[in-house]
Every structure is written in C-alpha cells, then in structure tokens.
Amino acid sequence: MVISREPVAAPRPFELERDPLSPNRNLTPLTTALDAEGALSVGGCALRDLARNYGTPLYVLDEATLRGTCRAYREALAAHYPGEALAIYASKANSSLALTALVAGEGLGLDAVSAGELLTALQGGMPAERIVLHGNNKSREELALAAGCGVTVVIDNWRDLELLAELAPGLVESGRAPVRLMLRFTPGIECHTHEYIRTGHLDSKFGFDPDQLEAVLRHLVGCPWARLTGLHAHIGSQIFELQPHRDLAGVMADALSLARSLGHPVSDLNVGGGLGIRYIASDDPPSIESWVRTVAEAVAAACQERGLDLPRLLCEPGRSLVATAGVTVYEVGSRKDIPGLRTYLSVDGGMSDNPRPITYQSQYTAVLADRPTAEATETVTVAGKHCESGDVLLKDVALPPATSGDLLVVFATGAYNASMGSNYNRIPRPAAVLVHEGLADLVQRREQPEDLLRYDVLPERLRSVG
Ligand code: LLP
Numbered sequence: 001m002v003i004s005r006e007p008v009a010a011p012r013p014f015e016l017e018r019d020p021l022s023p024n025r026n027l028t029p030l031t032t033a034l035d036a037e038g039a040l041s042v043g044g045c046a047l048r049d050l051a052r053n054y055g056t057p058l059y060v061l062d063e064a065t066l067r068g069t070c071r072a073y074r075e076a077l078a079a080h081y082p083g084e085a086l087a088i089y090a091s092k093a094n095s096s097l098a099l100t101a102l103v104a105g106e107g108l109g110l111d112a113v114s115a116g117e118l119l120t121a122l123q124g125g126m127p128a129e130r131i132v133l134h135g136n137n138k139s140r141e142e143l144a145l146a147a148g149c150g151v152t153v154v155i156d157n158w159r160d161l162e163l164l165a166e167l168a169p170g171l172v173e174s175g176r177a178p179v180r181l182m183l184r185f186t187p188g189i190e191c192h193t194h195e196y197i198r199t200g201h202l203d204s205k206f207g208f209d210p211d212q213l214e215a216v217l218r219h220l221v222g223c224p225w226a227r228l229t230g231l232h233a234h235i236g237s238q239i240f241e242l243q244p245h246r247d248l249a250g251v252m253a254d255a256l257s258l259a260r261s262l263g264h265p266v267s268d269l270n271v272g273g274g275l276g277i278r279y280i281a282s283d284d285p286p287s288i289e290s291w292v293r294t295v296a297e298a299v300a301a302a303c304q305e306r307g308l309d310l311p312r313l314l315c316e317p318g319r320s321l322v323a324t325a326g327v328t329v330y331e332v333g334s335r336k337d338i339p340g341l342r343t344y345l346s347v348d349g350g351m352s353d354n355p356r357p358i359t360y361q362s363q364y365t366a367v368l369a370d371r372p373t374a375e376a377t378e379t380v381t382v383a384g385k386h387c388e389s390g391d392v393l394l395k396d397v398a399l400p401p402a403t404s405g406d407l408l409v410v411f412a413t414g415a416y417n418a419s420m421g422s423n424y425n426r427i428p429r430p431a432a433v434l435v436h437e438g439l440a441d442l443v444q445r446r447e448q449p450e451d452l453l454r455y456d457v458l459p460e461r462l463r464s465v466g
Helices: 047-054 063-080 097-105 115-123 140-148 158-173 210-221 243-261 288-305 356-360 449-453
Strands: 033-035 040-042 058-062 085-090 109-112 131-133 152-155 179-184 226-232 268-270 312-315 326-338 342-347 366-368 378-383 392-399 407-411 431-436 439-444
Touching: 040 047, 047 058, 047 326, 047 407, 047 431, 047 439, 058 063, 058 439, 063 085, 063 097, 063 288, 063 312, 063 431, 097 109, 097 115, 097 439, 109 115, 115 131, 115 140, 131 140, 140 152, 140 158, 152 158, 152 226, 158 179, 158 210, 179 210, 210 226, 210 243, 226 243, 243 268, 243 288, 288 312, 342 392, 356 392, 366 392, 392 407
Parallel strands: 058 431, 085 109, 085 312, 109 131, 131 152, 152 179, 179 226, 226 268, 268 312, 342 378
Antiparallel strands: 033 040, 058 326, 326 342, 326 407, 366 407, 378 392, 431 439
16 A cells, blocks of 8 residues: 555545644644545555445544653653653553553553453553552452452542551561552642543542642551552543643642651652643634643652652653544445434444444544545544434534445544443444554454354343243
8 A cells, every 4th residue: 555645635524734843733644645646644554445345433543642641751751750650541541451561562551440441451462560559449450450460559538548457467477568549638639620630629539638738648658568658649630721730730749748747758740641632623722732741740740848848740642642643434324304404423332332423522534545635525523333312423524425335534532432432332342453653453352243252141031921
C-alpha cells in the first residue's frame, strides 16, 4: 500500500497537520494518512483492510501515538521537575495485556482499581513496585493480592485500614510488611467538567475528607505494619483548565508538610490525572507539556515555599495517554430518512462499545474510511444498533452521503470505550488491533456469541418446559 503524506484537496473534515509533541491536542492518531486512493490508514494499515481482516466494529490502536504520549509525559517531567518523577498510567482508561506491556516498556507505572486491572498489570509485565491500587471500596481479596505482591495500596477510607490491619499479621509473617501505603484525600478543588467525572470537590465518594487527614496520619503512626510513602489527590477528568492543578499543588504540599511533621517518610506526591483531549475541533486542551510544566513548577514552588525537601512527583494520566491513539471502525447498515426531521445512519456497534455519548453526552468526530476528505454535504445522526433510543454515537454531524457497507471511523476512542463497554443486548465485544508501520497485531480477540453464554446456567427443572 502506498501512503501519501501529500496535502489533500479541501475541504477536509478533519486535520492532517498535527503536533507530534502533543498527541492529546490532535483529533487523529499521529500516523493517520491517506493512501493513493484517498482512503484512510492508521499505523500504515488501510482501515478497510483491517475491517476486512478483523471485522467490525473494530478498535484500532496506533502504537506510535501511544509511545508518543508516554514519551511526552516522560520528557516533560524530566525537563520541568527538578526531582525524581514518574507517570503512572491510569489503566481504567483501557486495560489490556498489550497496553500494559507497552507502557511498562516505556518506563511508566500503572494505576489499577480492581483485582482484574491488577492481574492484567501483573501479567502484562508491569513491575509490582510501579503499580498502585486505588478504589473506594476495595475487597479484602483485592487488598491481600496487592499487599502480597508489593503493590502500593492507596488508602481511601477507614475501611481500607481496618481490612489491612486484619491482614497485617499474615503480611508480617510472610515478610510482606511494612506495606507501602499512599493516602488519598479529597482536596476540595472544583473544576469544570462533567459532574460524573469530577472527584476533587468535597462531596465526593473518593478519599478521606480533608478534615480527617490529621486523624488518619496520627492513626498511621501507630501501625508498624504500614509505611506511608505517598499522598494522593485527583481532581477530575477531561479538564482543560490549568489553574485547578496549580491550586492542588499548594493543598498537597500542606498535607505533605503535616505528614512529615508527624514522622511519616512521605517521599511521593501523586497529583492524579485529568488532562483533557480533543474530541471535536472546538476542543482546545493544553498540551501534555504545558500540563506537566504547570504541575511540576507548582509542586516545586509549593514545596520550596514550605521548606520541604522535594518529593518524587507522580501523576496518573489515563485519557490523555491513550484516547487519541484509538479509532473505532464501524460498518454502516440501515438508513432512515425522516423528511424534514432527521436522517439516521445505523452502524454495527454503539453504546456497548462506546457508552460515553449516552452517559456523558460526549461528542466525537467521524469520517468515512474510504473518502475522509469528501465534501460533507449531509447532516446525519449516527445511531448504534441497541434497543435504546438514546443509543446515538454522533448527533447531527456532517458527512458525505453514506450507504450501507460504508465504513465509518470515529476518532479518539482509545480511552473509556473498551474499558466501559458492555454486552447490552448480548452484543459481543469488538476485537482490538495494535497497528505499527504497516503491521497489525490482534490484542483483543472478538468476543463470540457462544462466549456470552459461558456463564449462563439453565437449571435442570426448567429444561423440559414445553
Ligand atoms: N487517577 C484517578 C484516581 C482517577 O480516578 C482517574 C480517573 C485518573 C487518575 C485518570 O484520569 P484521566 O487522566 O483519564 O482523566 N469514564 C469517564 C472518566 C472517568 C475517570 C475516572 N478517574 C469518561 O469516560 O470520561
């Protein structure tokens, strides 16, 4: 396949110029290109070929973009923070063995929030000492698994401490104590993002209330099985403002000062994630570089003002590491024209592979794979195939005329799509491929209808009905 990087004829419904240093500000993966026929390719692979080989809907992940975002965080931290620093991938954005292995290889750490994510991280080759376990309601089993293999546990509430204290004798006996702990508290910082993905304001289920901070820190002084090595706060997700992150630095430095004054050897300050990405042309998030610079300078300054030795700076990006690397390819099926009202184009996936539009009214950008630069002369609504009127992926978007069999490509689906997917209507989950320099590797097999029956049990007494 010939890939042309030449400029293409206007009008272009999506950008091909892009900033390699700041993938989260682009709409499309870094390697997006048009082939000789003007059709779309990512990672050197024609999307039509991928659809033919792997079926649709198909998640396509671009390795160059993934590595580019990892590098952007790593290099910005090295350039702007005077101390040690580590970016930790928030794997809730997209958890798989392949992504784990890739970010581990890029030198990042990983944030897991369940036994499932933790297992994926460990089996994907992430060193336990670079993993943190989050969660506002961790089970005894999750805590035992994490503490037992040397993962840092982020204590979120008193229940975590009660359960860990119960596990402590066993951990001491097996040489797994002291357990490395990080303490999460609610920083009381408001930011402008969807209400469901705001976590830093006081009315949040996550973390200790700031009023409790001193009591927890004092309690931990009397826990010989524990070693408090870090503090954590996270203010929310898909945030475009920088000021809340600056404010957070001061709040965290105060907490650091208090923790150290009580004798805790706190070396890590984890400021969470939250940097937004561009889903539609009008989105204008800061670059990874400027986000990191802001956070790094604010933390360094806040520590200096308080006379504190610089902690290691941790941050936990999820969306901005993986979203832009991903596109989803669907096949267009039915079309319904309601004169004077709306045209519905239905695709072969929907809210089960991308629940974000129905959950957060999120907007996306889409083009046709075979003629991405064709003039968009129609306004259509792209609907999914689920039995739910709200199952709409894109509302009133401009597209070239499309008919059944056309492939529709939705950009920026690498984060919180696969990981939040479901089997609603017993629709199997899509396959995922990782593309790089013309090669495609299957990283998630397509679920089969039989897989959906795997855990069904038909009781004997119902079998002979009829
Ligand atoms: N750290 C913690 C403790 C978090 O709770 C989160 C996200 C992150 C890091 C990563 O945040 P990011 O860099 O991805 O913004 N499902 C929603 C997003 C939920 C985010 C939950 N926590 C969505 O699809 O928009």
